[in-house]
Structures are given as C-alpha cells and as structure tokens.
Amino acid sequence: MFNSLFDQVDSIIVRDPAARNRLEVITCYQGLHAVWFHRISHALWNIGLKWIARVLSMVSRFITGIEIHPGAKIGQRVFLDHGLGIVIGETTEIGDDCTIYQGVTLGGTSLYKGVKRHPTLGKGVVVSAGAKVLGGFTVGDGARIGSNAVVLKEIPAGATAVGIPARVLHPDLPQSVDSKTKEYFSAYGVTPNVDDPVSMALKGLIDATIEQEAKIAQLEKALAKLSNTPSDPTASSDTKRDLGAMKEWLKE
Template identity: 40%
Template structure:
C-alpha cells in the first residue's frame, strides 16, 4: 500500500499529500482491495475473492478480477470504467488511465472450453495505456510501450514502441518513426469518399459545359467556391490521409 501511494504521489501532479491519496484516489482503493482479494483467490476461496472485487467495483467503478497478476507500483489514474480480466498479467511500474479494458479475445466466447487458459493480455514493465484504449486477447505488450487513447490493440507489441489507432499500429519504435503498412479503415473510407466526390464534381462540370446558358449562375457560384478553396494550399483531407496529427 505504501509503495503504491508513494508512486501515485510521485506521478500525479494533482496529488498534494499521502493523506489525500489514501482518502481520495479510487485507483489506490481498487488496487489495495485487489491485493486483498488476490490473497483469497490464491487460497482458492474464489467466492470471497469475487465478493471483495465486486465491492471494490461498486465504490470505485474499477473492475479488477482477483485472479489477475499485477506487479509493483501499479497505478490507475481517474479509473472509472477500467476492466482487468482474470488471466491478465501486468508487470512493474505500469500506468492505466480511465476506461481502459484489458480483455479476452473472441475465443473467450466459447465459455467453459477456455476456462483455465490464458485469455487476456500480458503487459510487461513500464507500460502506459491511455484513456479508452482496449488491449484484447492473449497478446504481449513489451517493456516501455505507450498505447494512445482510444486505440484497440489486437497483436503483440515490441519493446519501446508507441501504438495508435483502430486497429492499433506501431508508429514509433526505439525512438524512430515506423512506416506501418497496416490498413487504416477510417482513412480508407475517407479516401474513397474523396474520390467519389471528385468524380461527381467532374461529371457535374461536364453537364454544365454541355448547357452553358442555363447554368451560368451555378458556374459562377462554383467558381467562387473553388477560388475560396484554392486560397489554402493544402487540402485538409489530403493532409489527414498523409498522416498529419498522428
């Protein structure tokens, strides 16, 4: 308990004192009660362990299965909506933000057939997972990995990497930019929409050229719009598709 509280005080600039951490930090409360529940779980007092974890969930909004394996100096910041599954393994000095799910993959839907098998992810040491991110299935996230908010990670991540997006893709490894070829469904959808819009604009211009007298006003309006668009050298869609903002 003391070590966890000291870690929170060190890493969270909003924490002012140890007393504040002990009284006001739901992440600290949830991890402390997990430690107690885990002791009973290892003694095969499963129902008692689950009762403790469910009580912790009720008062903190954080669900940590008592069967999970969690290392030292583990911190959950804010915490509401965090879910950590039964066979999850978390190393030392890991940090989770609110809304994170460390869940089972699709094979867990087979029910009893997967009982006793590793179904949840393994996080090695010094992993930081941003708010709303999901890490699913029996995969390994390496040491010193950063998972961006809202990402969904479905495959192993090597050490010293930064992962973003849906599905998660590595954009930095060992401090160097990675040219990841993993398809981005959102970017592909926007790209197709842009191509369709360009095609429709060409068709519309062809029709206007065929009937110039009846469309002089529309052509003038379109010209004004195009002039306004050309004032900016870069198309925002093109900028997005080229990876700006990631």
C-alpha cells in the first residue's frame, strides 16, 4: 500500500515542476488528499456503507474543495492539479496516469439511475482547466482536452479536443502513459505541434496555389517559345513570394 502511495507522490513530482520533494507534496497538495479520501470512501461505498461514504466525501470536499462521488472509480497515479472546483460524478471511471486541472467537471447528462451517466477517461488523459466532459462516453488513451472545452461525444485515443462544443484536432504524437516519462506529457493539454484544422486547410490551399503558379509559369514559357515573345516571370515570382510569406505567417 505504501509503495502505491509513494508511487503517486513521485508521479506528481514528475508532472509538476513546482513540487520540490515528497514532504511538500504529501502535506500541501489538496489534489492528493482528495484522492486519498476517495480511496477510503470508495471502499466504504463498495461494502454497502453508502451513507458513511457520502459523509466522508462531503468532509473531503470541505477540506480540499474537490468533489468526488464515492461511487467513482479512479486509477493509479491520477493527479488532480490545483484541484479547486473539480467535480467527478458517480459513474465516472478515470484510468491510470490521468491529469485533471482545476474547475473540471466530469458530469452526466442523463437522469436515469443505474446507467452509465458519466464519462470514462482512458490512460494518460489530460483534462485542462475549466473543461466540461458530459455524458457516458469514452475519452481514449492519451487524449487531451483543452481549457474550457465542452466535450459531448467520444474522443479518439491520442487526439486533442478544443472549443465549445469541442472539436477534435488530428491525432498527434502517441501519448506515453508512463508517469515517469516526461517526454510527451503536456501540461494543460497544450502541445506546440498540433495544428488547428483551419490553419491546415489554409496552408493546403496556399500550397495548391503555389503549385498552380509554377505550372502556369511553365505554360507561359512554352507559349512564349511558340510565339517567339518573351514571357513575364516577374509576376509569377511575386505571387510565389507573397504566398510563401503568407504560409510562413500561418506557421507562426
């Protein structure tokens, strides 16, 4: 048991550069305290002491500012960073090595009892500050949800979801679910190598236009040879230069 506790503490040190040592994490991180409270309340819930489990979860919310229903299932090395305002519903399932930031709601959209109302997060998922994940669907392993996004449908593994309602960007690098590997961990779900689909579409149009300009220049040269009149390469080169500058601006 103690190995598991220290494993969770060490995973927090890996993911939070502000964490200096184990003592600081154990005494000062309310997200860790909330998870520990939940381990006890969840055990009580499973053996039928549901009222006591709910009371303990209310005590935890009062102390930590984090509300976790005792029926929720939370995996190993889950990090509730900052934590204040996090709400995790009854049928939520959170996989190993997930990171959840302040103000996140893992909520339900159904009023029916005894059904899966809340989301399931796979391994290594990052849910950024203020995001709302609502419904009984699955967020795939290594997925990232941007700040203040409202997710209402399934997210594929390795993808990034942003916006209201959330739209899925193209899948990025495969996500490491090893808590001791920092290479692919992205704080707040932010990664520099994920392009917005609108920017990608514009870049594609610019590339196609540059290609067409090159073909037109070749046709002009061929026609000039046939008619023995010089072609005007200046206009084509100016267009290429302008389009190239616009493409570089989009990359920024």
